[in-house]
Each structure stands twice: as C-alpha cells, then as structure tokens.
Amino acid sequence: MKKLYWYIxxxxxxxxxxxxxxxxxxxxxxxxxxxEAMGGDDDEGYLRATGPREFTFPDDHGPHPGFRTxxxxxxxxxxxxxGRQFGYQFTIFRNQMSPPDNTTNxxxxxxxxxxxxxYLGHFAISDVENEDHVFEERYSRGAAGLAGAQVEPYRIxxxxxxxxxxxxxxxxxxxxxxxxxxxMETGSKIELTITPAKPLVLQGEEGYxxxxxxxxxxxxxxxxTRMDTEGLITKNGEEYQxxxxxxxxxxxxxxxxxxxQEGWDWFSLQLSNGYxxxxxxxxxxxxxxxxxxxxxxxxxEGNKTxxxxxxxxLEVLNTWESPHSRxxxxxxxxxxxxxxxxxxxxxxxxxxxxMDVSVRYFEGTLGVSGEMNGQQIGGxxxxxxxxxxxx
Numbered sequence: 001m002k003k004l005y006w007y008i009x010x011x012x013x014x015x016x017x018x019x020x021x022x023x024x025x026x027x028x029x030x031x032x033x034x035x036e037a038m039g040g041d042d043d044e045g046y047l048r049a050t051g052p053r054e055f056t057f058p059d060d061h062g063p064h065p066g067f068r069t070x071x072x073x074x075x076x077x078x079x080x081x082x083g084r085q086f087g088y089q090f091t092i093f094r095n096q097m098s099p100p101d102n103t104t105n106x107x108x109x110x111x112x113x114x115x116x117x118x119y120l121g122h123f124a125i126s127d128v129e130n131e132d133h134v135f136e137e138r139y140s141r142g143a144a145g146l147a148g149a150q151v152e153p154y155r156i157x158x159x160x161x162x163x164x165x166x167x168x169x170x171x172x173x174x175x176x177x178x179x180x181x182x183x184m185e186t187g188s189k190i191e192l193t194i195t196p197a198k199p200l201v202l203q204g205e206e207g208y209x210x211x212x213x214x215x216x217x218x219x220x221x222x223x224x225t226r227m228d229t230e231g232l233i234t235k236n237g238e239e240y241q242x243x244x245x246x247x248x249x250x251x252x253x254x255x256x257x258x259x260x261q262e263g264w265d266w267f268s269l270q271l272s273n274g275y276x277x278x279x280x281x282x283x284x285x286x287x288x289x290x291x292x293x294x295x296x297x298x299x300x301e302g303n304k305t306x307x308x309x310x311x312x313x314l315e316v317l318n319t320w321e322s323p324h325s326r327x328x329x330x331x332x333x334x335x336x337x338x339x340x341x342x343x344x345x346x347x348x349x350x351x352x353x354x355m356d357v358s359v360r361y362f363e364g365t366l367g368v369s370g371e372m373n374g375q376q377i378g379g380x381x382x383x384x385x386x387x388x389x390x391x
Contacts, residue, residue, distance in 0.1 A: 043068065043216075043254050043255045044099065045099025045100070046066065046067060046068045046096070046099050046100070046254040046255075047064075047066035047067045047100070047254060048067075048215075048216035048218075048253075048254045048255065049067075049208060049209075049216065049218040049219050049220050049252075049253050049254070050215055050216055050218070051208060052205055052206050052207065052208040053207070053208065053220065055202070055207055055220075055222070057174070057175075057200075058151055058152075058154065058174040058175045059151055060222070061151065061154060061175045061222075061250065062149055062150060062151035062154070063094055063148075063149035063150070064220075064252045065096060065100065065117065066096070066099075066100040067096070067252045067253060067254050068095065068096050068253070068254040068255075069093065069094070069095055069096075069252065069253055069254070070093070070094040070095075070149075070250075070251065070252035070253075071091055071092065071093045071094070071249070071250070071251055071252075072091065072092050072149070072156050072163060072248070072249075072250050073089075073090075073091045073248065073249040073250070073251070074088075074089070074090045074091070074163070074180055074194070074246055074247070074248050075087070075088065075089050075090075075246065075247050075268065075363075075382040076088055076192070076194075076227075076229050076244060076245060076246030076247065077244050077245060077270075077365055077380040077381075077382075078192070078229055078230075078233065078242035078243060078244030078245075079242060079243065079244050080240050080241065080242055081241070084128075084129050084240070085128040085129070085349070085365075086125060086126060086127060086128065086233050086235075086240070086242060087125070087126035087128065087349070087353075087364065087365030087382065088123075088124065088125050088126070088190055088192075088233070089122065089123065089124040089135075089363050089382070090121075090122075090123050090161070090163075090180055090182055090190065091121065091122045091123075092119060092120070092121050092147075092149075092156050092157070092158050092161065092163070093119065093120040093121070093122075094117060094118075094119055094142065094149060095117070095118045095119070095120065096116055096117055096118075097116045097117070097118055098116045114143065115141055115142050115143040117141070117142030117143070117147075117148075118139065118140075118141060118142060119139060119140055119141075119142050119146075119147035119148070119158045120137070120138075120139040120158075120358075121137065121138050121139065121158040121161050121182075122135065122136075122137055122355060122357060122363075123135065123136050123137075123161060123182045123184065123190075124136075124353075124355060124363060125188055125190070125233065125235060126349070126350075126353055126364060126365045127235055128349050128350065128365065131350035131351075131352070133350075133352055133353045133354075133364070134184065134186065134188050134235070135184075135355055135356070135357065136184040136185065136186075137357040137358060138158060138159065138161070139158070140158055140159060146158075146159060147159065151175070153165055154174070154175040154178070160181070160182075160183065161181070161182040161183075162180070162181055162182075163178050163179075163180050164178060164179050164181075165177075165178055166178060166179045166193060176194075176195065176196050176224075177193055177194055177195035177196070178193075178194050179191070179192065179193050179194070179231075180192045180194055183234075187234065187237065188234060188235045188236075189232075189233075189234045190231065190232070190233055190234075191231045191232045192229050192230070192231035192232075192233075192242075192246070193229070193230055193231050194227045194228070194229050194246050194248070195227060195228045195229075196224045196226075196227050196228075197226045197227055197228050197245070198224065198225060198226045198276070198298065198300075198301075198302040199302035200222060200223070200224055201222070201223045201224070201225055201296065201298055201302070201304055202221075202222060202304075203221040203222070203223055203278065203296055204218075204221055204294065207220050207221060207222060208220060208221075209221040209251075209294070210292060211258070211261075211282065211292050212258035212261070212292060213258060213292075214255075214258070216254065216255050217255055217258055218253065219251050219252060219253035220251065220252055220253070221249070221250075221251045222249070222250045222251070223247070223248060223249045223250070223278065224246075224247070224248040225247055225268070225270070225276035225278065225298050226245055226247070226270055226276055226298075227245065227246040227247065227248060228243075228245065229242075229243060229244050229245055229246040230242065230243040230244075244380075245270050245380070247268045247270070247276075247382065249268075258290070258292075260284050260285055260290075261282050261283065261284055261285070261290055262283055262284065262285045262387045263282075263283045263385070263386045263387015263388060264280050264281060264282050264283060264384075264385070264386055264387065265280065265281045265283070265314075265330070265383065265384075265385050266278075266279075266280040266281075266383070266384040266385075267279045267280070267295075267335075267346070267366070267381060267382075267383055268381055268382045269344070269346075269366070269368055269379055269380075269381035270379055270380055270381060271368065271372070271377050271378075271379040272377050272378040272379050273300075273372060273375070273377050274299070274300030275297060275298065275299055275300065275372070276297075276298040277295065277296075277297050277298075277307075278295050278296050278298075279294075279295030279307060279312060279314075279335070280293065280294065280295065281293050281309075281312075281314060283387060289309055290309075291309060293308075293309040293312075294306070294307065294308065294309070295307035295312070297337075297340060305340070307337065311337055311338075311339055311340075312335065312336070312337055313334075313335070313336040313337075313338075314333055314334075314335050314336075315333060315334045315335075316330040316332070316333055317332040317333060317334060318330070318331050318332035318347075319331055320348070320351040320352075322352070322354050323352075324354060324356050324360075325354065325356070325360055325389065327354070327360070327362075327388040327389055328388060329354075329362050329385050329388050330385070331347065331348045331351060332345075332346065332347040332348070333345075333346045333347075334346075340372070341372060341373045341374070342370070342371070342372045343370050343371050343372075344368055344369070344370035345368075345369050345370050346366050346367070346368055346381070346383075347366065347367050348364050348365070348366060348367075348383065349364070349365050349366065349367050350364075353365070360389060361384065361385060361386045362383070362384065362385040362386075362388070363382070363383075363384050363385075364382065364383055365380070365381070365382055366380065366381035366382060366383050367380070367381075368380060368381050
C-alpha cells in the first residue's frame with residue numbers, strides 16, 4: 001500500500017543522491033511510485049510537532065533545522081492586460097539528512113560540503129491559452145552558498161532560484177514583500193514581486209496542523225492566502241507583463257502522516273468576493289476520507305473559520321488519465337459547504353498539469369464558479385493531488 005508520508009521520504013531519498021555524488025549530473029525521472037522509491041525511515045532524534053507553540057516573527061519565516069522536512073510553497077494565477085492567463089508553482093524544500101546533535105542543532109548550511117541539509121526545488125508554468133505545462137526540478141546541498149534559507153536578510157534559494165525580501169514603504173512584515181525569480185533550462189522564467197494582501201494565517205490549531213493519531217504526526221503550518229502579484233513571465237522566448245494573485249504556504253515537520261493514508265487532494269481557492277478557502281482531503285487506503293482532513297475559510301479581513309471533514313461534501317464529476325503515468329486524476333468537482341452557504345464548481349483549466357519529476361504528482365490551476373449566500377461568485381485556484389500512482 002502506498003503511504004502518504006512516503007512523499008516526504010522520497011524527497012530525502014532523491015536528496016541523498018546529491019549527498020553522496022555531489023559532482024555528478026543525475027537525471028532522475030519518476031518511473032516508479034513513491035512507495036517503490038522509499039519503504040520507510042527512522043525519525044528518531046529529530047524535532048517533532050507535538051502541540052501548539054508560540055510563533056516569533058520574522059524568525060519563523062526562516063528555516064527550522066532539527067525538523068526533518070520544510071517547504072516554502074508559492075502558487076498563483078496571473079494575467080496579461082489582455083486577459084491571457086498563466087498559473088505558476090514555485091517550491092523549495094529543505095530536508096535534513098541526519099538528526100541534530102547537541103552542539104549545532106543541525107544548522108542549515110556552511111561554506112564547504114560539510115552539511116546535513118539538502119534542498120530540492122520544483123518550478124512550473126501553466127500556459128492556459130495553449131494548454132501547455134512546463135516544469136523543472138533541481139536539488140543541491142545546503143552548503144558552499146549553493147542553497148539555503150535565512151532570515152536576515154530574508155532569502156530562500158537554490159542556486160539562482162530564490163525568494164528574496166525587497167524593500168517597500170509601509171510594509172507590515174519585515175520579511176515581505178518578496179521577489180520570486182526562477183528560470184528553467186529551456187528559458188521559461190518568472191520574475192514576480194509578491195506582497196501580502198491579507199494577514200498571515202495560522203492553519204490548523206493556531207498553526208499546529210495535526211494529520212494523524214500518533215504524537216508528532218503533525219506540522220507547523222503558516223500561510224498567506226492572498227498576495228498581490230506583478231512582474232514578468234517568459235515562455236517560448238516571449239515576455240509577458242502580468243499581474244494577479246498568489247498563495248504562500250510555509251510548513252515544517254518530521255513525521256506528519258499516518259500509515260493508513262495513501263494520498264491527498266489539496267485545494268487553495270481565491271474567490272471573487274474576497275474570501276479564500278483552503279481544504280485538504282486526506283484519503284485512506286480503503287477509499288474513505290481521513291478524520292484528520294481539514295480546511296479554513298478566510299474572510300476579506302483575514303479572519304479564519306475552521307472547516308471540518310463533516311462540513312464538506314466533495315463530489316468528483318470527471319477524471320483525466322495521464323498519458324505519461326496512466327494515473328487517473330479527478331479533474332472536475334462540486335464542493336458544498338452548507339454551514340457557509342457555499343456551493344462551488346471546480347475544474348482544472350486544462351488536463352495535463354502533472355509534475356513528472358522525482359515523485360510524480362498533479363499540481364495545476366483551477367477555474368472556480370458557484371454561489372455563496374445566494375450570490376454568484378467566481379475565482380481562481382490551485383489543486384495538488386498525490387497518491388494516484390498506478391500499481
């Protein structure tokens with residue numbers, strides 16, 4: 001049976017190749033499932049998310065060495081002045097290869113190769129008009145200046161892919177706005193300035209997001225659910241001036257998931273009436289929905305309402321079979337949340353947005369329409385789906 005937490009472990013597996021062969025140019029394709037890539041691991045000695053904690057900013061925007069896995073995750077939908085739409089995903093993962101010791105606490109990076117920190121990056125652009133999805137993966141040791149994460153000055157980077165704090169008048173947060181820049185070997189790239197339009201959200205129980213029954217099966221989870229975005233997208237040699245909205249998640253953990261869970265469907269939706277919705281559905285191996293499924297509904301002022309699994313009715317209306325992996329992913333849904341008087345129709349804007357990287361998954365832009373409190377609404381969003389690999 002495939003296990004959801006193997007996704008995180010597989011990232012460490014890929015990073016381990018860089019650890020032992022840093023000078024080799026390894027090409028790793030997702031020809032096997034996550035379960036086949038990694039069959040288990042020992043989490044002893046790492047820090048774990050065991051309960052709510054007090055967050056300190058700007059420090060908690062930076063890295064958390066001692067926890068095994070961490071990521072800074074940006075997605076967005078942006079438009080040209082003429083209305084042409086692009087979606088993008090930019091994620092940097094930090095992976096700690098060994099538990100922290102008593103003297104260094106597993107500090108994140110150094111000036112030579114002596115480090116236990118590995119970084120992995122995923123970058124994708126969805127060209128909605130041409131129904132074309134391009135993507136790239138890279139990875140490096142968190143040493144010798146090649147990759148890292150720091151608070152002062154705020155920067156998360158992997159070679160020339162980076163999130164960098166930029167100066168701005170009247171900024172509410174010391175670490176934002178940021179400039180996100182990344183370029184693929186093919187020349188496709190983003191240069192985006194991203195500014196929070198709402199306060200930071202502490203997901204779950206004030207930032208403690210429990211995903212399983214055992215102690216430590218949880219993460220610390222922060223999000224900016226709506227961020228003003230403007231800049232440039234380059235694709236096929238053409239440069240486009242764009243503006244729109246982004247979503248940022250920052251999450252860290254050691255052992256986040258139960259063995260009974262085989263995958264998830266994660267929705268991030270920005271509605272036209274100013275509300276935002278995050279909902280992730282954890283799927284058990286028997287097809288049922290995990291009790292640890294959760295979500296949040298953020299009003300235009302940034303106030304959060306927690307969504308429980310019994311609050312949501314999610315029906316799959318259509319599917320798409322990947323020609324690359326033969327995985328069958330949902331592609332159209334109806335989501336009903338009666339306590340919010342909300343009913344949404346959701347659909348991928350085009351089918352083939354599968355990430356065919358070291359661990360295969362689906363990450364794509366969504367169209368949103370529906371009703372809230374009897375009023376018609378629209379919106380944009382992103383969907384991430386894992387655990388649909390075929391045996």
